[in-house]
Structure formats: structure tokens, C-alpha cells
Amino acid sequence: MAELAKRPRRPRSKSSLLQKRDRKGYLFILPWVAGFLIFYVRSIVMTLQFSFSELTMDAAAGGYQLRFVGPENFLYAFRVHASFKQILTTSVLDMVVDVPLIIFFSLFIAMLLNKKFPGKGIVRAIFFLPVILNSGAITAAMDLSATMMNGGVTSQVTEMAAAGATTSSVAFSMDYLIDMFVSLGIPAKLLDYMVAAVDRINDIILASGVQIVIFIAALQSIPSSLYEVARIEGATGYETFWKVTFPMVMPHIITNIVYTIVDSYTESDVVDLAYQTAFGEFNYGLSSVFSLVSTIVTCLILVLVCGYIQKRTFYYT
Amino acid sequence: MSNVKKKKMSELDRKVAFGNLRDFALTLGKIAILTGVGYVILSPLIGMFVNSIASTKDIYNPMMFILPADPGLDKYRLVIERMDYFRTIGADLIYTITLTLLQLLVCSMVGYGFARFNFKGKNILFACVVVMIVIPPHTVMLPLYMTFKNFNLLGLVTLIHGSPVNLMSTVAPMYLMTALGCGVRSGLYIYIFNQFFRGLPKEIEEAAFVDGAGVWYTYFRIMLVNAMPSVITVTVFSLVWQFNDVFYANLFLISENVVISKKISSLAGVIANQDKILNVTIQEQYVDAGILLILLPIILLYLLLQKQFIEGAERSGIVG
Numbered sequence: 001m002a003e004l005a006k007r008p009r010r011p012r013s014k015s016s017l018l019q020k021r022d023r024k025g026y027l028f029i030l031p032w033v034a035g036f037l038i039f040y041v042r043s044i045v046m047t048l049q050f051s052f053s054e055l056t057m058d059a060a061a062g063g064y065q066l067r068f069v070g071p072e073n074f075l076y077a078f079r080v081h082a083s084f085k086q087i088l089t090t091s092v093l094d095m096v097v098d099v100p101l102i103i104f105f106s107l108f109i110a111m112l113l114n115k116k117f118p119g120k121g122i123v124r125a126i127f128f129l130p131v132i133l134n135s136g137a138i139t140a141a142m143d144l145s146a147t148m149m150n151g152g153v154t155s156q157v158t159e160m161a162a163a164g165a166t167t168s169s170v171a172f173s174m175d176y177l178i179d180m181f182v183s184l185g186i187p188a189k190l191l192d193y194m195v196a197a198v199d200r201i202n203d204i205i206l207a208s209g210v211q212i213v214i215f216i217a218a219l220q221s222i223p224s225s226l227y228e229v230a231r232i233e234g235a236t237g238y239e240t241f242w243k244v245t246f247p248m249v250m251p252h253i254i255t256n257i258v259y260t261i262v263d264s265y266t267e268s269d270v271v272d273l274a275y276q277t278a279f280g281e282f283n284y285g286l287s288s289v290f291s292l293v294s295t296i297v298t299c300l301i302l303v304l305v306c307g308y309i310q311k312r313t314f315y316y317t
Numbered sequence: 318m319s320n321v322k323k324k325k326m327s328e329l330d331r332k333v334a335f336g337n338l339r340d341f342a343l344t345l346g347k348i349a350i351l352t353g354v355g356y357v358i359l360s361p362l363i364g365m366f367v368n369s370i371a372s373t374k375d376i377y378n379p380m381m382f383i384l385p386a387d388p389g390l391d392k393y394r395l396v397i398e399r400m401d402y403f404r405t406i407g408a409d410l411i412y413t414i415t416l417t418l419l420q421l422l423v424c425s426m427v428g429y430g431f432a433r434f435n436f437k438g439k440n441i442l443f444a445c446v447v448v449m450i451v452i453p454p455h456t457v458m459l460p461l462y463m464t465f466k467n468f469n470l471l472g473l474v475t476l477i478h479g480s481p482v483n484l485m486s487t488v489a490p491m492y493l494m495t496a497l498g499c500g501v502r503s504g505l506y507i508y509i510f511n512q513f514f515r516g517l518p519k520e521i522e523e524a525a526f527v528d529g530a531g532v533w534y535t536y537f538r539i540m541l542v543n544a545m546p547s548v549i550t551v552t553v554f555s556l557v558w559q560f561n562d563v564f565y566a567n568l569f570l571i572s573e574n575v576v577i578s579k580k581i582s583s584l585a586g587v588i589a590n591q592d593k594i595l596n597v598t599i600q601e602q603y604v605d606a607g608i609l610l611i612l613l614p615i616i617l618l619y620l621l622l623q624k625q626f627i628e629g630a631e632r633s634g635i636v637g
Contacts, residue, residue, distance in 0.1 A: 021532060025430045026430075026436055027430075028434065029427050029442065035494065035497025036449065038464075039494055040445075047456060047459060109354065112350065124623075125619070128619075132612070132615055133361070134561065258450070266454075274458075275458070278459055284459055288459060292456065302451060
């Protein structure tokens with residue numbers, strides 16, 4: 001006994017083993033931490049720096065020089081630049097119109113695809129296809145083809161290729177329908193939104209591939225016992241949707257909104273403008289201002305929307 | 318008595334009949350919606366395919382719709398030659414697949430690190446992952462361009478090489494960024510893996526720990542094997558997005574001999590220049606053939622993986 005007591009005690013025997021293990025976690029995330037610091041933190045600081053300076057490329061030394069100009073670039077972007085404000089507003093408005101439509105459309109389609117029916121696999125594969133087809137270069141080539149061939153001899157094929165980009169083939173006039181709805185007393189604002197929605201149905205379908213996959217996964221994760229209870233209690237399909245399905249997919253709606261907003265921002269005209277300004281006009285300072293302002297606007301929208309929905313979200317635990 | 322019973326029966330019958338009718342109508346509506354939307358998705362593909370196999374005579378025939386009278390694959394032959402298709406697609410596939418493997422390794426490692434270790438500052442760091450998902454790469458494109466144009470990592474390159482190196486128009490920037498967990502949409506993959514690993518039972522690891530397995534052994538031989546649904550989901554996403562990516566490819570001026578989708582924008586010009594086909598309508602046929610050729614491998618890969626992908630997406634961490 002005495003010998004045992006004399007033995008030097010190792011400090012914090014059990015917890016130290018676990019702590020040691022936990023410290024190895026740093027090793028796992030180390031590559032990402034390094035990458036985040038080098039490529040993101042540093043880059044964001046540099047973007048800020050660029051936006052307050054005039055940047056000249058130094059071809060001989062291969063570097064660049066910065067001259068501090070204060071908020072000049074910002075003033076130029078908002079006061080002088082011909083199209084920045086307009087493009088920014090249209091991009092944001094497009095986003096605001098598209099996001100709810102995409103969310104509801106993809107939830108609707110996910111509910112249709114969630115049930116068992118023959119050929120389910122193929123149909124699901126088709127609905128994910130837009131993600132595959134959505135390559136920058138290919139979309140550009142297809143757009144080009146649509147404009148080049150509009151009104152050509154092969155307009156039928158083009159119209160198919162453009163997939164609803166033109167409404168010229170519609171046999172009756174849209175205005176007649178719109179007039180009818182107006183005289184029915186439907187609010188003009190709502191009607192405008194509906195017309196815009198119908199007009200963009202093609203874009204919406206093509207933008208909801210990933211969202212549909214996320215919603216299908218979410219629907220699968222709802223415990224079937226909830227539906228059983230609803231059925232036993234005599235709930236109708238409509239009630240079941242609003243009382244069971246919708247609250248249960250609510251958390252994933254946030255995921256989808258974040259994804260949709262980021263995605264639609266990445267493909268918006270503001271980004272093109274920033275890219276053009278940097279690599280077409282070599283005005284790096286102004287391009288940084290465009291990037292920064294549009295990113296801040298997008299992040300603000302994200303925070304507002306998510307904050308608003310988060311409060312109303314029900315988390316099933 | 319029997320009369321009442323009969324009436325009841327017929328009421329029930331009617332209910333069943335109407336129920337069937339309602340079900341039938343619902344099914345019909347469902348089929349109509351799915352077919353319609355499916356057509357909208359597939360129609361550009363169908364249109365391009367028809368356009369690319371039609372002969373010159375068909376193209377000028379206003380009666381031609383969907384079914385060309387004189388189909389042929391001669392457009393494809395020329396396009397394959399002009400794009401140097403097989404070599405380019407081979408290089409592109411190697412580029413895409415190696416980057417995907419790198420993404421899988423790095424992102425699953427980082428995701429596992431976040432999911433299963435309680436180190437200091439974990440929450441703040443994970444918030445940074447979310448920030449990375451939300452901030453689009455365009456915000457940082459200029460600095461990235463500058464960084465890789467005069468690549469000098471903490472002065473290390475100067476030490477070894479003497480002066481900063483220009484990594485533009487090589488594939489090195491993409492590999493470097495991916496290896497450090499900042500490739501095309503890496504944030505999203507880290508998030509998916511993190512959610513999945515958090516959902517796995519802790520007992521598996523405890524058993525491995527008691528049996529004396531180290532963390533690396535546990536991760537490679539036990540956890541990664543269990544993470545198959547996430548691995549497949551991330552593989553499909555990464556293959557598709559990496560293959561389609563032109564943003565980084567343009568930013569880093571990666572050669573069009575590696576990223577084949579860059580060739581499509583110059584294809585019409587090449588055809589016009591080398592084969593003296595100046596008619597835009599016919600050039601268009603070649604461009605369509607080129608687009609389909611480029612999409613072919615990625616569609617095939619997707620069809621191969623799609624069953625596991627759709628099933629896997631349901632169980633992977635994509636919904637948390």
C-alpha cells in the first residue's frame with residue numbers, strides 16, 4: 001500500500017486521454033482552417049482594401065500598386081455609373097420574386113415525387129437533370145443559339161430549344177386573359193406577380209433541381225406515425241399538409257431559401273457586371289465595390305428572411 | 318327492410334365509385350403535371366438532339382418537326398475532330414475526378430472533425446463554414462486572381478524558387494484550393510458530411526476506441542465506410558459542379574484543353590474558320606452536337622450513380 005501511494009500520480013488520468021483525443025480534432029480541420037484564412041479571410045480584407053483604392057497592374061514586376069483614394073469608388077458607383085444601381089435593383093427584385101416561387105414549386109413537386117408510382121426513379125432522375133445541364137458555357141451557347149435563330153426558318157425547333165423563352169407561338173393573346181382577371185376584381189399587384197410567375201415558369205423549373213432533392217429527403221425523414229395519427233383523427237389531406245407536412249419540412253425550407261438566394265445571386269447580372277468591370281475594363285477598384293455592395297445586400301436579405309422564418313419554425317425533437 | 322339495405326349498399330357503391338373517380342382524376346392530374354414539367358426540362362435536350370442529327374435539307378424544311386426525314390451523325394464526326402474530343406474529354410474527366418476525390422477526402426475529414434471532436438472555438442469555426450457557403454466566390458475573385466498570379470505563400474515560394482510564381486493558366490490553383498477545403502462549393506460538402514457524422518451512433522467509435530484504434534484508423538476504416546450515403550451525394554454534386562464550372566476555369570485561365578465546356582464558346586468560330594461553314598443555322602447544328610457530346614459523359618455518370626444518389630440523399634446529412 002505504501003509503495004502504491006509513493007508512486008508518482010499522473011495528473012488528470014482519464015480526462016486527459018479524452019482531451020488529447022479532442023485536440024486531434026484540430027488536425028482534422030487544419031487543412032480547411034488554413035484554406036479559409038488564406039483564400040477567404042485574406043481575400044475579403046484585400047477586397048475591402050481594393051474598394052478604397054485605385055489599383056494599377058505592374059506588368060514588369062508582376063505585382064500591383066494601390067493608391068488610396070478614399071470612398072471615391074463608392075461615390076462613383078452610386079452617383080456616376082450608368083447601370084449599377086439599376087442592375088442591382090433588378091437582380092434583387094428577381095431574387096425576391098423567384099425565391100418563394102422556387103420554394104413552393106419544389107415542395108409541390110417533391111410531394112408528388114415522394115409517393116410510390118411506377119417509373120419513380122426515372123422521373124426523379126429527370127427532375128435533377130437541370131442541375132447537370134446548368135453549365136455556364138452551355139447555357140450561354142444555348143442563349144446565343146436562341147437569339148441567333150429567332151424567326152429563322154427552323155423556328156419550331158428553336159422555340160423548343162429556347163423552351164418557352166418566346167411567347168409568340170401562343171395562339172391567343174395574353175392581354176385578353178389579363179383583362180379578364182382584372183375585370184374579375186383581382187388586385188393588380190397580385191396579378192402582376194402571377195403574370196411574372198407564369199412568365200418565369202421555365203426559369204423556376206430549371207432552378208429547383210437541388211431544392212427538390214432536399215425536400216424529398218426531408219419528406220422521407222418525417223415519421224410515418226404522425227400521418228397515422230392524423231388519419232385516425234380524421235384529418236383531411238389538406239389539414240394533414242398544413243398541420244403535419246408543412247411544420248415538419250419548415251427547417252428545410254430555411255436550408256432551401258439560403259441555397260436558392262446564394263444560387264440566384266451567383267448567377268445574377270450584378271456578378272457579371274463586376275466580372276466585366278474587372279477583366280473587361282480593368283477597373284479593379286470599382287469591381288470590388290460592386291462585389292462588396294451586392295454581397296452585403298444579399299447577406300442582409302438572407303439574415304432578414306432567415307431571421308423572420310426561424311422565429312416561426314417548429315423544431316421537432 | 319331489404320329495401321333500406323339495398324339503398325345503403327348502393328350509397329356505398331357510389332362512394333367507392335366516386336372515390337375511384339377522384340383517385341383517377343388526381344392520378345391523371347399528377348401525370349399531366351409531371352409530364353409537362355418533365356417536357357420543359359427535356360425539351361432543350363430533345364431540340365438539340367433533333368437539330369444535331371438533321372441533315373441540311375431537313376433544316377430548311379418547315380414541315381420537319383421532331384423527326385428528321387434524313388437523319389445522320391456526320392455533324393458529330395466533324396465536331397469530334399475539331400474539338401479533339403476524346404483527348405480533351407479524357408483530360409477533363411481526369412481533372413474532374415481527381416478534384417472530386419480530393420473534395421471527398423478533405424471535406425469528409427473536416428466534417429468529421431467538426432462533428433466528433435470538442436475542441437475550443439469549434440462553434441465559431443463552424444460559423445465560418447456557414448459564412449463560406451453564403452459568401453459567393455465572386456466576392457473574392459479579384460484577390461484570388463492576384464494571389465495566384467504572383468503566388469507566394471507566406472514568402473515560402475520566394476525561399477525555394479527565388480521569386481513568386483505565376484500559376485495562371487495552370488490547374489494548380491484549383492487543386493490547391495480544393496486541397497485546402499475551399500474548392501467549388503466545399504462549404505456545402507463540409508456541411509453535409511458534418512450533419513451525417515453527427516447522426517451516426519457514438520457507440521461505433523467508442524467500441525473502436527476501447528479496442529485501441531487510433532483516431533485516424535477509426536476515421537478511415539470505420540467512419541468513412543459508414544458514411545456511404547453522404548459520400549455518394551457529395552460525389553454526384555462534386556462531379557457535376559466541377560465538370561460544369563466555368564467560373565473558376567475562366568478566373569484561373571485554365572486551358573480549354575482541360576476544361577472542355579470552354580470549347581463550346583469557340584466551336585462556332587472554329588467551324589466557320591476551318592470548314593468555311595458560314596451559315597449560322599448550320600453552325601448551330603454543330604454547336605448543338607458539341608453541347609450534347611460534352612454533356613454525354615456527365616449524364617452517363619449520373620445515370621450510373623442516380624439510384625444510389627436519390628436513395629442516398631435521403632439518408633445523407635443533406636437534411637440534418
